[in-house]
Amino acid sequence: MLKEIKASELNTDKFIAEKVNEIMSAVGNGTAINALSGGVDSSVVTMLGHRALGKKLRTVFIQNGLMREGEPEAVKDIFSKLGVAVEIIDSKKDFLDALSGITDPEEKREAITQTFYKKVFGRLVRESGAKFLLQGTILTDVDETVAGIKRQHNVFEQLGIDPQEAFGYRILEPLIQLRKDGVRLTGRALGLPEDMFNRIPFPGPALAARIIGEVNEEKLEIVRKATSVVERMLANRGAFQYMAILHDDRVTGMRDGKRDFGRQIEVRCWDSVDARTASPTNLPFEVLEKLSASILKEVPGVVSVTYNIATKPPSTIEAV
């Protein structure tokens, strides 16, 4: 049985030393691999794995083409400064192909998950020859998997592989006794930069969750640019989360004096404590005006911008 380590009882130095030792003795002279997303859990696992294994750990960042502007490079840069080499794997085409023609939100999520585990990361693990896979599973993931809310406990099960029997792979989950607050304490103790812990939530399907209708390269480019504007202009407003959503509907606009069917960007900025309920942030009207002007100026093809004024419920935080 998994014994929870509460953040209030966590001695981070002792915890780190124990986990580094466990990883070292498990891997021995072998090699390990892990996928870094830039989120807190996988970042902490990367640091623990690096301390334990050094160059015997291969850390990959899967560039799925759904990331925000400069995101893969920013993650690589953070870890480079901490002495950890991160390999960016360009898998844009795999994900775009998998998403082609899909408009249903659930099917989009499924296509991304399947492409990640079955196709891209699955192949990397097999090709790497690594006998150990480091995973950032935390106790909340286990709870949610048991409760049927999420499915992320065991990546090999999702691959259809019994790692022990079939290949002798072993999964190492050094964070599995912690919850988010414990992971954050550990990350700080490992020297991860402070702004990694203060980032606003970002969904698993990344920018694919910010596109209504089919996801394609053109739409990703538009929503990526709009996301940059929104994140730049709404940072430091104390909001829980803020985002740009690209609509599939076309609306009438004007360019150079002529009618022009264009794109609409919806901005959402939420006040919330725990994401279970949320309300739109009361942004000053001048901020909304500037935000709209910047999006209309900087994002090609956009002729209309709206600000979400509905509460959750009945809305959800994300639109897709």
Add this chain to the structure above:
Amino acid sequence: MLKEIKASELNTDKFIAEKVNEIMSAVGNGTAINALSGGVDSSVVTMLGHRALGKKLRTVFIQNGLMREGEPEAVKDIFSKLGVAVEIIDSKKDFLDALSGITDPEEKREAITQTFYKKVFGRLVRESGAKFLLQGTILTDVDETVAGIKRQHNVFEQLGIDPQEAFGYRILEPLIQLRKDGVRLTGRALGLPEDMFNRIPFPGPALAARIIGEVNEEKLEIVRKATSVVERMLANRGAFQYMAILHDDRVTGMRDGKRDFGRQIEVRCWDSVDARTASPTNLPFEVLEKLSASILKEVPGVVSVTYNIATKPPSTIEAV
């Protein structure tokens, strides 16, 4: 050549007396027909025609199913108080059939125009036996027709009919020397109620212009309810125009704790002098919150509400 009568030079009593006489002598012992939309031009023509012809004028209101809540009845009621009988012609099915399957905004407009002139009103004119058609054409319509901006000068041309030669029909256009301000002065002098002149602009295709994508009965019902809420709550804010737009895109929402793909209503409220440029009205945030709460509560199926924050240009006032 048409000689413009400027509002500043208009003697309304004299103008009304002249036009009543002209209509009387033109129609003689015959009968006339006109279509009343509830707009200022057709309302003034109805009053002039009534003064001249009394029961020899048949005034019809085409109920196309694209009207706002209670609109046909409200128009009928206003004229009833002025002693004018208005006949409401239920043509909902004709218009809904014509709009079925059409998503392109221009094709929607065309379908409505064709259904009105060729099908519904054309048939009424023929069946009525009336030899005279009263039309609310104003000088601006003529200018715009000549300039190729609009096409509304001659209804019979649109019917493909040369009225003089083919049927002996004549079109009477008593307002053709006036512009909007002159029409308003004439309307006041004819006793039309003041709030008819203070109404916000409303587009020709009516609620069909407020629906992105295909127009059908279910969507009309939703946007009609949302329009009622928006017009009720944004009246007396001094805005140039305000509206509810029903999106075709579905967004994720929650109802009774479950995921629910729902509808989104976009609210637009414009500050403008002449509609050529416009900017979103700086509504207090509490007003936006109340507006959103009322729409979410009163309009079935809606899980999300936005407020437009883009300027015209590059946006247009209407979305369709």
